[in-house]
Amino acid sequence: MQKSQRLIQLIMMINAKKSFTVRELADEFGLSTRTITRDLQELSELGIPIYSIQGRGGGYKLLQDRMLPPISLSESEAIAMFFACQSLDYFSSLPFGEGAESALQKFYHYLPADIKEQIDRLDGRIMLWSPYRSMAPGILQTLMQAIMTGEVVTMEYNSSSGIAKRDIQPIGLYTSSGYWYCPAYCFEREDIRQFRADRILSAALNPSVPPLDEIRKMTLMNKPEKGHLDQTVLHIEITRKGVWLLESNPRFAPSIQRNEDGSGAAAIQIATEDLRFYVDLIWNLGSEVKIKGPVEAITYIQEKVEAMRSLYS
Template sequence: MQKSQRLIQLIMRINAKPSFTVGELAAEFGLSTRTITRDLQELSELGVPVYSVQGRGGGYRLLRERLLPPISFTEGEALTLFFACQTLDYFGALPFGEGADTALHKFYHYLPADRKDQIDRLKDRIMFWSPFRPMSADILQTLLQAIMTNVVVTITYKSGSGESERNIQPIGLYANSGYWYCPAYCFSRGDIRQFRADRILSAAPNESIPSRADISRKTLSDKPDKDRLEQTILRLNLTPKGVFELESNPRIAPFIRRKEDGSGTANVQIAAEDLSFYADLIWRLGGEAQITGPAEAIEYMRQKLEAVRRLY
């Protein structure tokens, strides 16, 4: 076996079992302990995070951050991954630490010169824009780690009613309009709730609370079941532009009934507790959409209008 192949296999072996001895590796590879020791020293010099443990039961261990063996990419695949990382540039924070930046640098560094020139010509000509929303990268990383390890997190959450401490079991993370959201089971409320990450003031793993197996099986594709909650019908009149704006909204689009002149109506069944959320969504359309019911939604809009009128 060539030395380069042996080193690659050593990396794979070390990743599979982070704690090992030179004797174990020598027996497995059919080599002397002196050769294995030299190989480990060379891997360490190349950046593989291996360190020795002295004393009884000692040997070698791998630091937490493992290295993958070399992976071959075509130029097209490398470009795809390069621009995939660039889509994250405008987020205020990411749950991946500096991983995206370092991966982007590596892909760029090892691309052929002509491909680098092509990417340089695309700078400021292709942009994956997202509104900048400042938030804590540490909190995002804590939530991501909790999802991967299936542990409960204790958070301090700021809502309209003030700050509160919650124990939550995160289901996932997703981004929308620059914000990160974390659907999670809230042990305080006994239900699945939606948490906006920038409103989480602190977050720490809490292994004293066992995670729920049924929650750990859920994904972001599992929508909260609100049929058991009190329901109401949001009734809308829409101008042609209002129809155009809401046809791309999956919450409302299925209920739109278009008229011959391009205008339309919509009767949307929603949970009563979500009424203000939907009213705020319609508010952004100005005169292109009118809420005709229920009365609570109309009153909510009047209060918003009055608040704006007082400002001017």
């Protein structure tokens, strides 16, 4: 085996171990302890964070931030990876700390000159844009840590009813329109709720609260079913422009029935508890959408209209 191949395999092996001895590695590779010691010294000089363990038994260990082995990428793969990472620049906060920016800098630094030139020509011409939203990166990092370890988080949450302390078990994190959302099991409500990360004022892992195994197994694809709740049907009429605006919204698009002139209508079955949420979405479209029923939805939209009229009277 060539030395370069041996060093790569050595990196992969020690990455998989919490600790190791020179003798263990020598037996694995069928080499002398002297050769393995020289290889470890060379890896250390290349920046692999290996340090020796003092005391009985001795041996070696990697620092917490382990190094990954080299990965071969084609030119198109390298460009795709670069812009995928660069898209994160448009978020005010990320759950990865400074890791994303550091990785992008390293990645760009080691690209061949001609690939760098291609990327430089695309700078400012290709963007995966997201609206800027201000939030604390530490909150996102705590939520991500809880997702990875399956632990419970104690947080202070600022909802429409005020600031409250909650114990939650996060299921996942996702972003939409620049906001980060965290679906989680709420121990107070004994149900799955969705929380906006920018409304979380403080968050800390709480090992004193036992996590639920069934929640640990859930992913973002496990959308909570609401068929057991009271249901209602939201009827709306939509102008041609309204159809154009709503056809990209997955909550409305499947229910839209289009007319020949481009206008449309929709009857959307939803949980009654979500009615105001849907009306608020429709409110943003102004006169492009008219609510035909139920009465509760019409009453709520009339209240919003009256509140706006009073504000400007």
